[in-house]
Amino acid sequence: MSKRKIPLTALKAGETATVVSIDAVFGRGGGRRWGFEKRLMDMGLTPGTKVTVVKSAPFHGPIEILVRGSRLALGRGVAERILVEVEE
């Protein structure tokens, strides 16, 4: 059983994975790192949480996920920064 760490956007529709961490370091002095990370955490995307990707909107749009019993839409830029682990 191997584990790989990939961004949430790499999951296919219907796949489930576990959140590992959130990459909240933005380039060039970096924006408000704390707010971004905290907001995702507040929505329930804490490390160890299971997320299921339902689908993604066309033209590289946002993705729809199920987390902690509710449905969230995440912009692609956001989802790319959420690192997850898939068990194979």
Place this chain on the structure above:
Amino acid sequence: MTEKRLRIALAGNANVGKSVIFNYLTGLHQHIGNWPGKTVEKAEGTLHFKGYTIDIIDLPGIYSLSTYSIEEQISRRYIAVEKPDVVINVVDASVLERNLYFTLQLMELGAPLVLALNQIDIAKRKGIEVDVEKLEKLLGIPVVPTVAIKGIGIFKLLERAVEVAEKRETSKTVVKFGKEVEDKIAKLVKTLEGIHYWYPPRYVAIKLLEGDEEIEKEMEQLNPGVVATAKKISKEIEKLHEHSCSTVITAERYEIAGRIAREVQKLVSPIKPRFEERLHNLTTHKIAGYAIMVFSLLAIFYSIFTVGGYFSDFLNELFYATEPLFYNFLGAGTFGKLAWSMMEGVIAGITIALPYIVPFYIILYFLEDSGYLSRIAFLMDNIMHKIGLHGKAFIPLILGYGCNVPACLGCRIMETERERLLAVFVTTLVPCAARTVIILGLVGKYLGIEYALALYIFDLAIIFILGRLAFKVLPGEPTALIMEMHDYRWPHLKTVLKQTWFRLLEFIKIAFPLIILGSFAIKLIEVSGLLELVASALSPITVTWLGLPLITGITLIFGVLRKELTLIMLATLLGTTNFAEVPGFGPIQMVVFTIVTMFYIPCISTIAALIKEIGWKKAILITIFEVIFAITIGGIAYRILILTFK
């Protein structure tokens, strides 16, 4: 006997039925305004119950009590500083875990609490039953099951709330984090002894460990030593868990919420397949979803502007029929004219704004409450990102083509102040129906429809460029869509209507004085014979820079009241409606004139809407910017056109 007063605050996540409960409790005794110095909406109301006069305040719908958004800051400050007698925490029984995460934070804040376990009917349909007594025991606060849209449980909720308020009873249960974190909190609480601060020590300790920027800054003033200790302790936790301290605490809090939720929930088999589920899949489908969206938006657009247009014309005729009466009564002299100008302001307000704002508000709230708005945002997010906005801004932007006023008001659905500012700015650039009249009536009629179309495309390009620029220039977090898509549900009609009514009142209060004053001022210039003078004063801009006839200066001033007036006044002042005959007003001038009118200033009603949504200062800034921008671009266009076509 002195009046017995109580204060109740409603708090909870977005879309849990908070405003339905608020409307049930307050009825027509409510007032919508803004929080002092902020552009966040504040809804207050009163009610009489068991000899008490109860003030109810509806706090913004939020997911946390951190400082990510102004809404969160406002809410926690209100609870900690103003100390309402009781906080009713409205939670969605069908998404209990996420909602309890917020409840736990309210408990940390030490507020006297009552839980309204709302939407138990929806939860049941999803196959979730909640053990109310067990939940009460675990949290140590009263829990009242409710179905707000049917009014079920509201009376009992109020009774329990008053009981808690009378004793100002807070939960005796302290929801504990893991042992390591608890030890650190205890250590930090000790260092906080003797420091006078409006938040309770335990809350401050937790927030400092979470790295809360606002509390850090304020504690730095009171006692910098504590902040340093907190930083040191959080480093220790970080080392131990290999995650930031804020992550550790948030995760533990969610674990507690999840544990409680699992303990009180009994899962029975849901009613399958649920209609909401199927509707969701259909409306977010990659083909059907867009088809449904285009169709719904066209239907909305069409209905708002046919219904609105019909009422607008009807009211216009009705009011203008009183004009002779007015002059008979007050005389046709200066006084009569000035008085009529104020009346005209009222008419402008009633006929332009109201017929469109009312249906727009109703539809907007309907879309938002039902959940469809978030699905449209999901589909349009990527495209809106190109101008630095996320999907939710799509609706106000599209409706801006009809009228900018309701479109600006609709921008309040954006979460952060920055997003709202960007959205209203872009919205004011969208060519509304009045500007379309000018584009079609001048350029379209005399130069051909292809030129009118070219101007539309030009406008879109400008929106795109300015939107991007504003996005780059404005400081703040990158726009990111993080949005809950709650289950579809039928909106509560009474709440939608009340929300519309009270927001309308608020708009009238801001807009009408401005419109009336504006139309009075312009009339004053006219009757005192200063129009020519003003036109000459503007000639360096109009004649020299823009290459337009002198007289257009006057029409541009009238256009501030309503944009189609620029064309109407042009006809009146020139004494002809055939603009092709006018010397010095050739095709180039027509194009330049139209470009300037398109951008030069939001009309006075739009300015009022801007003031309501983003405050005086920013509204004035946007207005000034657009005036300068329109003149600059008009002059450049003039020179390019002269070079190309001469």
